[in-house]
Every structure is written in C-alpha cells, then in structure tokens.
Amino acid sequence: MLSVKLEGGGKKFQREWIFRNLNLDITVGKKTAIIGSNGSGKSTLLKCLSSQMPLTEGKLSFTQFNKNILEEDIYKHLTISAPYLEFPEELSLKEFLNFHFRFKNLIKGIDIPQLIEIMYLENSLNKPLSYFSSGMKQRLKLGICFFSDAPLLLLDEPTSNLDERGINWYRDLMQKYCSEKCVLIASNDKREFDFCENIISIEDYKLKRTL
Numbered sequence: 001m002l003s004v005k006l007e008g009g010g011k012k013f014q015r016e017w018i019f020r021n022l023n024l025d026i027t028v029g030k031k032t033a034i035i036g037s038n039g040s041g042k043s044t045l046l047k048c049l050s051s052q053m054p055l056t057e058g059k060l061s062f063t064q065f066n067k068n069i070l071e072e073d074i075y076k077h078l079t080i081s082a083p084y085l086e087f088p089e090e091l092s093l094k095e096f097l098n099f100h101f102r103f104k105n106l107i108k109g110i111d112i113p114q115l116i117e118i119m120y121l122e123n124s125l126n127k128p129l130s131y132f133s134s135g136m137k138q139r140l141k142l143g144i145c146f147f148s149d150a151p152l153l154l155l156d157e158p159t160s161n162l163d164e165r166g167i168n169w170y171r172d173l174m175q176k177y178c179s180e181k182c183v184l185i186a187s188n189d190k191r192e193f194d195f196c197e198n199i200i201s202i203e204d205y206k207l208k209r210t211l
C-alpha cells in the first residue's frame with residue numbers, strides 16, 4: 001500500500017516560482033488530477049513527484065507498508081507516460097516489450113501476447129517503433145504503464161494523439177486496472193480526468209513570489 005506526501009512543495013526556475021506551498025497526500029485507490037493552462041507547471045510537478053527533477057523547497061515522502069522509500073528508489077515503484085518520453089526507436093514492439101519487462105513485472109494474470117492484443121498492436125509485432133504512428137506509440141506508453149506491476153502511475157496528457165476509440169480505451173483501462181494504484185494525471189482535457197476524486201489547479205499555487 002503506497003502513499004505519496006508532499007509538504008510545502010515549491011519549484012522555481014530562475015526567478016519564477018512555478019508552484020509554491022503545495023501539499024499533496026495521495027493514497028492507493030484515489031485518483032488525482034493536476035489541471036492548469038499551458039505552461040502553468042503540470043509537467044514540472046509530475047517530474048518533481050517522480051524525482052526526475054528536484055524541488056526547490058518542501059518535503060516529498062513515499063511510504064509503503066509503513067516503510068519509507070528513499071527518493072532515489074522511487075523509480076522502481078512508478079511508471080510514467082509523458083509526451084516528452086521517447087522510445088528506443090530501433091527496437092521492434094516485441095523486442096521493446098521483452099526489454100521493458102526485464103526491469104518491471106507485468107501485473108498478475110496478463111502476459112506479453114495478451115498485452116499486445118489489449119493495446120491492439122498485434123499486427124505490428126516485428127515493426128520497428130520508429131514506424132509506429134503517434135497514436136500507436138501513445139497506446140504503447142499507456143499499455144506499459146497500466147500493466148506494469150508498480151503502485152504509482154503518473155500520466156501526463158494521457159490521451160494526446162489518441163482518436164475516439166483510443167480515448168474510450170484509455171478510460172476503460174483506467175476503470176478496470178487502476179483501482180489499486182496511486183494515480184496522478186496532468187491534463188487539460190476533462191475526458192482524461194473527470195473520474196478523479198481530487199482535482200488540483202496548479203494555478204492556485206502560483207501566487208506567492210519571492211520579493
């Protein structure tokens with residue numbers, strides 16, 4: 001049972017505070033959306049929460065079964081999908097999935113052939129990822145997030161490049177497979193987050209500036 005706690009979180013680039021005095025308490029089974037206009041800091045917050053980027057101030061803690069997880073180990077417990085993340089394009093789908101699932105386990109009850117079918121990519125098994133369309137790549141990003149056995153799921157603009165069928169697919173998987181995960185979604189599109197219990201507007205944490 002994982003929980004993520006941010007106390008007094010703040011991030012500053014040069015002289016500009018992107019967010020400040022942000023408190024978050026995220027536990028399994030609760031989904032949180034981070035909303036805000038373009039450039040407001042949603043991706044920056046997700047990068048800080050996944051420890052890809054340090055906070056300027058505040059305390060971030062991760063607890064599982066009452067034990068603290070070190071910040072440098074949090075990557076083992078999370079999966080992230082974001083527009084800026086890139087695939088090793090020279091690998092085929094089959095090679096990439098075999099590679100990825102050497103480092104992360106699949107959730108119980110699903111194997112790689114089933115995952116490929118769920119992502120409706122079964123006709124592209126040996127195709128290099130460089131030949132994948134943007135929607136196919138997005139389904140692959142989300143598929144490995146939903147089906148990796150990791151309790152923290154961070155999604156940045158999860159339906160970007162998805163068509164209507166893909167958006168419904170995303171919503172369906174979220175409902176079926178994420179009830180036991182901590183889910184954080186950075187988004188501007190209601191269809192990506194209208195099922196979330198908590199909605200945080202990052203704009204509310206931009207007010208305080210250094211003098």
Ligand SMILES: Nc1ncnc2c1ncn2[C@@H]1O[C@H](COP(=O)(O)OP(=O)(O)OP(=O)(O)O)[C@@H](O)[C@H]1O
Pocket residue numbers: 013014018036037038039040041042043044045188
């Ligand atoms: N490494 C960096 N150095 C300096 N400024 C940065 C850096 N990364 C992001 N920023 C700035 O921080 C602000 C927030 O950017 P961020 O990408 O987090 O916004 P966002 O809410 O995710 O935007 P969008 O909805 O357009 O994806 C922007 O003004 C951006 O230019």
